[in-house]
Amino acid sequence: PLKFTEVMEAEITKAIVETASEEWVEYAESDVIVVGAGPSGLTAARYLAEKGLKTLVLERRLSFGGGIGGGGMLFHKVVVEREAKDILDDFGIRYTEHRNFLVADSAEFMAKLAAKAIDAGAKIIHGVSVEDVIFRDDPLGVRGVCIQWSAVEISGLHVDPLFLRSRAVVDATGHDAEVISVAARKIPLEVSVVGERSAYSEVAEREIVEKTGKIVKGLYAAGMAVAAVHNLPRMGPIFGGMLLSGKKVAEIVAEDLKL
Numbered sequence: 001p002l003k004f005t006e007v008m009e010a011e012i013t014k015a016i017v018e019t020a021s022e023e024w025v026e027y028a029e030s031d032v033i034v035v036g037a038g039p040s041g042l043t044a045a046r047y048l049a050e051k052g053l054k055t056l057v058l059e060r061r062l063s064f065g066g067g068i069g070g071g072g073m074l075f076h077k078v079v080v081e082r083e084a085k086d087i088l089d090d091f092g093i094r095y096t097e098h099r100n101f102l103v104a105d106s107a108e109f110m111a112k113l114a115a116k117a118i119d120a121g122a123k124i125i126h127g128v129s130v131e132d133v134i135f136r137d138d139p140l141g142v143r144g145v146c147i148q149w150s151a152v153e154i155s156g157l158h159v160d161p162l163f164l165r166s167r168a169v170v171d172a173t174g175h176d177a178e179v180i181s182v183a184a185r186k187i188p189l190e191v192s193v194v195g196e197r198s199a200y201s202e203v204a205e206r207e208i209v210e211k212t213g214k215i216v217k218g219l220y221a222a223g224m225a226v227a228a229v230h231n232l233p234r235m236g237p238i239f240g241g242m243l244l245s246g247k248k249v250a251e252i253v254a255e256d257l258k259l
């Protein structure tokens with residue numbers, strides 16, 4: 001019969017706490033912190049990691065995919081424009097052609113985005129919320145984030161956060177642009193987060209990609225966070241813009257970090 005070692009429970013604890021703690025120390029400093037493991041954040045993370053940048057993704061929830069999992073009003077499909085076909089292929093995500101669109105399964109879409117980001121070398125940690133940024137004012141710029149366990153955030157307990165330094169922070173937090181919102185409130189940025197407008201899908205998709213990029217030194221917007229910052233329309237369960245935005249922000253950050 002299968003025989004397990006005795007005094008097993010304490011060893012489980014040591015295995016988890018020791019390995020996790022080693023990684024927290026390792027990721028106290030990184031090249032890029034991506035906040036949010038939705039479509040734009042996972043795409044950005046994969047391409048950043050492939051460029052050799054030490055990339056950490058922090059996700060509030062205990063799951064991947066952000067708005068992907070709900071498909072369109074819980075129908076388990078998402079729509080992607082042909083312009084993003086190469087990215088779908090790059091991630092090995094299968095699709096069917098439906099009139100003007102490519103249609104993918106929401107479960108496959110989020111699973112493969114996450115798997116490829118991890119395989120490329122990005123570290124994803126769940127259950128962690130970014131509640132603030134680190135900044136320096138000469139020159140003005142963001143140098144990392146303040147983090148808290150999501151469980152503590154939800155509990156309302158007064159617990160001070162910890163800090164992670166990074167050369168760049170990507171706000172991929174979706175409709176509320178949470179990181180840029182807090183930064184705009186607390187440090188003198190030239191942007192304010194006004195929120196998105198009502199649905200106008202094709203314009204939203206195009207403009208989100210066009211306006212993806214730097215907010216201030218060290219802080220970047222991708223995905224729906226771009227719509228929140230630039231008052232762009234929403235677009236519903238169509239994801240080409242999210243993929244293209246994630247890829248574009250990775251290219252911009254990589255270029256800036258070379259300087």
Ligand code: 48F
Binds near residue numbers: 067129179236237
């Ligand atoms: O909302 P989300 O999917 O953002 P996205 O990448 O994609 C938007 C689409 O899903 C869809 C759409 C267009 O197709 O309209 O809504 O722009 O993913 C954002 C992720 O960030 C996490 C959140 O739990 C979600 O998984 N998140 C949000 N705020 C924080 C956070 C925070 N402060 N700290 C950590 N994670």
